[in-house]
Amino acid sequence: MKILKKILIWFVAIFAVLIALLYLFKVDYLITAVRKIYFNGHVTAFLDDYKEFENRTIPKSHTPQPWPLSNGYNKVKPTETLEQWHKDLGTIAFLVVKNDSLWSESYYDGYDKDSKSNSFSMAKSVVSAALGKAISQGKIKSLDQLVSDFYPQFKQGKSATMTVGDLSSMASGLDWDESYYSPFSITTRAYFDEHLDAVILSQKGIEAPGKSYKYLSGNTQLLAMVIEKATGKSLADYVWENFWQPMGAENPALWQTDRKGGVVKAYCCIASNARDFARFGKLYEHYGNWNGQQILDSAFVAKSIVPRFADSPQYGYGFWLSEYQGKKVFYMRGHLGQYVIVIPQDKLIIVRLGAMKSRSGKPHSDDYYVWIDEAYKMLGTAK
Numbered sequence: 001m002k003i004l005k006k007i008l009i010w011f012v013a014i015f016a017v018l019i020a021l022l023y024l025f026k027v028d029y030l031i032t033a034v035r036k037i038y039f040n041g042h043v044t045a046f047l048d049d050y051k052e053f054e055n056r057t058i059p060k061s062h063t064p065q066p067w068p069l070s071n072g073y074n075k076v077k078p079t080e081t082l083e084q085w086h087k088d089l090g091t092i093a094f095l096v097v098k099n100d101s102l103w104s105e106s107y108y109d110g111y112d113k114d115s116k117s118n119s120f121s122m123a124k125s126v127v128s129a130a131l132g133k134a135i136s137q138g139k140i141k142s143l144d145q146l147v148s149d150f151y152p153q154f155k156q157g158k159s160a161t162m163t164v165g166d167l168s169s170m171a172s173g174l175d176w177d178e179s180y181y182s183p184f185s186i187t188t189r190a191y192f193d194e195h196l197d198a199v200i201l202s203q204k205g206i207e208a209p210g211k212s213y214k215y216l217s218g219n220t221q222l223l224a225m226v227i228e229k230a231t232g233k234s235l236a237d238y239v240w241e242n243f244w245q246p247m248g249a250e251n252p253a254l255w256q257t258d259r260k261g262g263v264v265k266a267y268c269c270i271a272s273n274a275r276d277f278a279r280f281g282k283l284y285e286h287y288g289n290w291n292g293q294q295i296l297d298s299a300f301v302a303k304s305i306v307p308r309f310a311d312s313p314q315y316g317y318g319f320w321l322s323e324y325q326g327k328k329v330f331y332m333r334g335h336l337g338q339y340v341i342v343i344p345q346d347k348l349i350i351v352r353l354g355a356m357k358s359r360s361g362k363p364h365s366d367d368y369y370v371w372i373d374e375a376y377k378m379l380g381t382a383k
Contacts, residue, residue, distance in 0.1 A: 045118065045120065045191060045268070045269075045335060045336075046118070046336075046355070047092065047117040047118050047336070047353075047354075047355055048116075048117065048118070049118060050116065050118055050254050050256055050269060050271040053256045053257070053269075054256070054257045054258075054259060054260045054261075054262070055254035055255060055256055055257060055271070056234065056236035056254070056255045056257055056264055057236070057252055057253075057254060057255075058236050058239060058240045058244050058249075058252060058253040058254070058255060058270070058272075059240060059244070059252050060244070060249050060250060060251050060252045061244060061245045061246075061247070061248045061249045061250070062245060063245075063248055064248050064249070064250045065247070065248025065250075065291070066248075066250060067097065067101065067102040067275055067278070068100065068101040068102065069101060069102050070098060070099070070101035070102065070103045072103055073101075073102060073103060073104070074104055074105065076104065076378045076379075076381055077378075078094070078104075078106055078374070078378065079374050079377050079378060081370070081374055081377075082094070082370070082371075082374035082375075082377075082378075085367065085370050085374070086106075086108060086354075088356075089337060089354055089355070089356040089357060089358065089367060090108075090109070090354050090355030090356050091108055091352060091353070091354040091355075092107065092108050092109050092111040092115070092117060092353050092354050092355065093105070093106070093107050093108070093111055093115075093117075093273070093274040093351065093352070093353040093354075094106045094274075094350075094351070094352050094353075094371070095274040095275065095278060095349075095350070095351040095352075096348070096349070096350055096351075096375050096378070096379075097278055097281070097282065097348070097349035097350075097351075098346075098347060098348055098349075098379065099347045100282060100347070102275075103379075104375075104378060105274065105275075111353075113273060113274070113275055114250075114251055114273055115273055116251075116253070116254065116271040116272055116273060117271060117272075117273070117338075117353050118256075118268070118269055118270075118271050118334070118338075119268070119269065119270040119271070119272060119277065119332075119334050119338055120268050120269065120334030120335035120336060120338055121217070121267065121268055121333060121334040121335055121338075122270070122277065122332040122333060122334040122338050122339075122340060123220075123255075123265075123266060123267065123268050123269060123270045123334070124217075124220045124267060124268075124318055124332075125280060125318045125319055125332040125340075126239060126243070126270060126280060127168075127220050127223055127224050127227070127235070127266050127267075127318065128168045128220075128223075128304060128317050128318020128319070129243060129280065129283070129284075129296060129318070130224075130227050130235065130238055130239055130242070130243075131143075131164060131168055131223060131227060131317075131318075132288075132296050132297055132300035132301070132304070133238075133242045133243075133295075133296060134227050134230050134231055134238075135297070135300065136296070136297045136300070137231075139227075139230040139231050140164060140226070140227070140230045142165075143163060143164060143165030143168070143303075143317075144163050144164075144165060145163060145164050146160075146161070146162065146163055147159070147162045147163065147164060147166075147167065147222065147226060148160060148162070150225075150226045150229045150230065151201065151222075151225070151226070151229075153201050154205070157204065157205050158173055158204075158205030158206065158207065158208055158209065159172075159173065159174070159204070159205030159209065161208075161209055161210065162174075162205065162209040162210070163209070163210065164223060164226055165210075165317070166209045166210045166219075167219040167220065167222055167223040167226070168219075168220075168223060168304075168317040168318050169213070169308040169309075169315065169316065169317050169318075170213050170214060170215050170216060170219055170315055171209060171210050171211065171212060171213055171214070171308065171309070172205070172209050172214075172216060172218075172219045172222075173205045173206060173207035173208055173209040173210075173211070173214075174203045174204070174205055174206070174216060174218055174219065174222075175203055175204050175205070175206045176203065176216040176217070176218040176219075178215055178216055178217060186199070186203075186218065187217055187218075190217065190218065190221065190265070190267070191265065191268070193258060194258050194259040194262065195258065195259075196221065196258035196262065196263050196265065197225060197258075197263050200218055200221050200222050200225065203218055203222070212309060212311070212312065213308070213309050213311075213312035213315055215315070217267040217268070218267070219267075220266055220267035220318075221265070221266050221267045223266070224263075224264065224266030224267075225263070225266075228263075234264070235255070235264050235266055236255045236264055239255075242295065243279075243280070243283070243295070244276075246290060246293060246295050247279045247280075247283065247290050247295070248279075249272075249276045249279065250275065250276060251272065251273055251275075251276055253270055253271060253272040253276065254270070254271040254272075255269060255270050255271075256268070256269035256271070268334070268335070274351045274353055277332070277338075277340050277351055277353075278340060278349055278351045280332065280340060281331075281332070281340040281341070281342045281349040281351070282349060283295070283296060283301075284301055284304070284305065284319070284330065284342060285342050285344050285347070285349065287301045287302060288300070288301045303316070303317060304316050304317040304318055304319055304330075305319055305321065305330040306321070307321060314363040314364070315363075316330070319331065319332065320332070320333050320363075320364070322364050322368075324369065324372060325372075327343055327345045327346070328343075328344065328345065329341060329342065329343050329372070330342050331368075333368075336354065336355055336356055336357055337352065337353075337354050337355075337356060337357025337358075337365070337367055338352070338353050338354070339351065339352045339353075339368065339371060341368070341371065341372060343372070348375070348379075350371050350372065350375050352367075352371045358370075
């Protein structure tokens with residue numbers, strides 16, 4: 001018994017020292033990471049982790065608008081190749097919208113059309129849409145308005161010329177480590193720290209803004225903070241009022257916050273479903289027009305889905321871009337392979353949600369091409 005007691009005392013002492021060191025070196029956010037992620041058997045954020053955090057609710061629309069079903073709805077089965085990729089990468093939802101009608105949808109692993117899952121960085125496209133709305137309402141002057149107009153902390157140094165457009169197009173020049181698996185990266189801190197606004201405002205400019213593309217999640221978080229200051233509304237409320245409500249979202253969504261009553265993790269974490277995520281694809285496919293109502297400026301949409309920088313053709317303002325099989329494509333993308341892919345030429349929207357993605361292929365991962373290729377094969381067999 002004495003030996004066991006000594007072991008227990010040593011264990012408690014070592015644990016106490018470790019906790020003290022975490023606070024001493026200001027990495028105490030790792031306690032939250034261990035509790036919410038690693039103890040759940042994961043090494044990074046996961047699809048259902050919104051249940052582990054505080055959230056703001058984005059209510060469903062007062063006037064829900066179900067997707068029309070096409071005449072060929074679910075008459076064509078997924079290809080064998082597609083099903084194998086779904087199995088290998090843990091797909092939970094795969095949806096195809098053709099000509100603004102739901103043509104095919106499949107769900108896996110206990111998920112269904114109403115199931116929520118984390119959008120991860122697809123939320124960046126939503127934040128960029130909110131920027132466009134704030135500009136059209138005169139809350140923000142233009143893409144060229146200085147960030148320092150809202151946060152004077154950025155008046156000095158390289159960030160003095162940083163604009164809201166630079167944030168949306170990933171050209172801020174801020175010091176940021178976009179690492180999802182390192183426990184000590186700023187991205188990990190942002191995910192678990194309970195004072196996210198302070199984390200963001202501590203960032204310094206290390207490169208001239210507006211000159212080149214570099215994907216940084218901190219850009220979107222700072223942009224969201226600007227939008228909230230400019231509009232005087234929480235971002236979740238602003239998105240509900242200007243998008244979720246008029247687009248007829250059928251389900252409420254949840255947006256993770258850094259703490260109870262805190263700020264939303266704008267660069268990532270809207271938990272919703274495939275059908276409602278697809279609405280943003282339709283909105284941008286129609287240049288901001290939703291069933292006859294212009295809810296987002298068409299010029300802003302047009303600018304968003306073309307490259308800002310010639311040497312970085314993969315990104316516009318909040319959207320990923322590519323040209324595949326001679327067709328222009330733009331899409332929303334999130335960690336672990338969340339996609340809303342839009343091919344305007346064929347009036348096609350493909351949504352894929354899942355637990356993993358192919359890690360090969362840059363700037364577009366291999367699975368991205370598979371979702372497109374196999375959707376076209378399915379459409380090609382339709383009669």
